[in-house]
Amino acid sequence: MSRIVVVGASAAGLTAAEALRREGYGGRLTLVGDEPHLPYDRPPLSKQVLRGSWTPDRTALRRADHLDGLGARWLLGRTAAGLDAAARTVTLVDGEVLGYDGLVVATGVTPRSLPRGHELAGVHVLRTLDDALALREGLLTAASVVIVGAGFLGSEAAAVATELGADVTLVDPLAAPMIRQLGPLVGDMAARLHTGHGVRVRTRTGVRRLAGEDGRVVGVVLDDGSHVPADLVLVAIGSTPSVGWLTGSGLALGDGVECDELCRAAPGVVAAGDVASWHHPGLGRLRVEHRMNATEQGTAAALTLLGGGRPFAPVPYFWTDQYDVKIQAYGLTGQEATFRVVAGDPAEGRFAGLYGRAGRVVGALGWNMPREARTLRRHVTETTPWPQVMTPAGG
Numbered sequence: 001m002s003r004i005v006v007v008g009a010s011a012a013g014l015t016a017a018e019a020l021r022r023e024g025y026g027g028r029l030t031l032v033g034d035e036p037h038l039p040y041d042r043p044p045l046s047k048q049v050l051r052g053s054w055t056p057d058r059t060a061l062r063r064a065d066h067l068d069g070l071g072a073r074w075l076l077g078r079t080a081a082g083l084d085a086a087a088r089t090v091t092l093v094d095g096e097v098l099g100y101d102g103l104v105v106a107t108g109v110t111p112r113s114l115p116r117g118h119e120l121a122g123v124h125v126l127r128t129l130d131d132a133l134a135l136r137e138g139l140l141t142a143a144s145v146v147i148v149g150a151g152f153l154g155s156e157a158a159a160v161a162t163e164l165g166a167d168v169t170l171v172d173p174l175a176a177p178m179i180r181q182l183g184p185l186v187g188d189m190a191a192r193l194h195t196g197h198g199v200r201v202r203t204r205t206g207v208r209r210l211a212g213e214d215g216r217v218v219g220v221v222l223d224d225g226s227h228v229p230a231d232l233v234l235v236a237i238g239s240t241p242s243v244g245w246l247t248g249s250g251l252a253l254g255d256g257v258e259c260d261e262l263c264r265a266a267p268g269v270v271a272a273g274d275v276a277s278w279h280h281p282g283l284g285r286l287r288v289e290h291r292m293n294a295t296e297q298g299t300a301a302a303l304t305l306l307g308g309g310r311p312f313a314p315v316p317y318f319w320t321d322q323y324d325v326k327i328q329a330y331g332l333t334g335q336e337a338t339f340r341v342v343a344g345d346p347a348e349g350r351f352a353g354l355y356g357r358a359g360r361v362v363g364a365l366g367w368n369m370p371r372e373a374r375t376l377r378r379h380v381t382e383t384t385p386w387p388q389v390m391t392p393a394g395g
């Protein structure tokens, strides 16, 4: 193998490139990224960058001299438009054609937008550094803010917007913030956390449309017909895998680039990070939009490309910070699992617990209890029987 192309120059793509070099790959290496920036970290965007406690340069994933050491060709601000998997070529929007022996697809995800009113001034999404800076600038002068979508991203932004002094309404069609990802008990805790900080939490209602005047957003019309005034709206209703450029390539595109256990999508093609849907040996088909996964899967995919891959079977890990609460979650923590507190006390704002499904432990979570959550993680790796952890010792 003498020519490897990585499309997507962020966490997963960079890690794949580093792993290739570490494993002794000495051939040509090209990274294509449609953003103008060198690789940077996204989690601080909705936390430190939005709050203003970090300048943008602190999000850089590596120092420039380290990147030089990779001996790669960086095509930044350049967009891949198509893949011919049979001919093994990637074509860029500007017409340049890159031949490859090995390809890493690491193009991440794209935020969903609302069907009506999304184009109004004052309406934001949050995915890139440029998005974060524009949102921060808007928040500094906004008096009333509506955040559409109370997943992790919307919830984190609600916390920061509140800290910056805005009057914030958080809207979601589900019963509680983050309920899909963390279940009803943690969702209720999150609702109380936000309400306690003055956020109006409007759950069980969707958004009918965004209302505008003279091209600027002035409010949000909810499904029940009520109007919430807003001079800034953040749309945080999830993302879709960035696979448009792969249409007609012959790759299987379901919910992302479909890969096998080794992260292989086609001969000579692997995928990693938010865009990859792979077959997890223990958990079935999975696509994980978490920072740690991007790193681990970038490495795994690179090893596969060089012929030394192994089934990729991580315990998914995610964290989120909101106000003074830090949540760590391992494994499968969604609302389809049953959650039980096993340490601490929700009433005291510190607890850790386990998620069970089909008679086994499938997830662990800590709410301001990181050490306990890490300890509980072993029940996830060992798939401890649920009754065993639910029965007090000696009981």
Ligand SMILES: Cc1cc2nc3c(=O)[nH]c(=O)nc-3n(C[C@H](O)[C@H](O)[C@H](O)COP(=O)(O)OP(=O)(O)OC[C@H]3O[C@@H](n4cnc5c(N)ncnc54)[C@H](O)[C@@H]3O)c2cc1C
Pocket: 007, 008, 009, 010, 011, 012, 013, 032, 033, 034, 035, 041, 042, 043, 044, 045, 046, 078, 079, 080, 081, 106, 107, 108, 109, 126, 127, 128, 153, 242, 245, 272, 273, 274, 275, 288, 289, 290, 291, 292, 294, 317, 318, 319, 320, 321
């Ligand atoms: C605001 C924010 C906060 C987050 N907070 C957390 C957190 O607290 N904890 C956590 O675990 N995770 C968090 N995440 C998720 C985490 O950042 C992602 O899982 C991670 O960035 C995924 O890395 P990736 O390399 O797969 O994709 P990305 O980082 O999205 O990188 C993909 C890159 O490919 C580029 N690209 C797309 N299409 C093309 C194309 N056709 N041609 C060229 N380039 C292209 C994109 O522009 C992008 O630069 C957060 C994400 C965001 C946005």
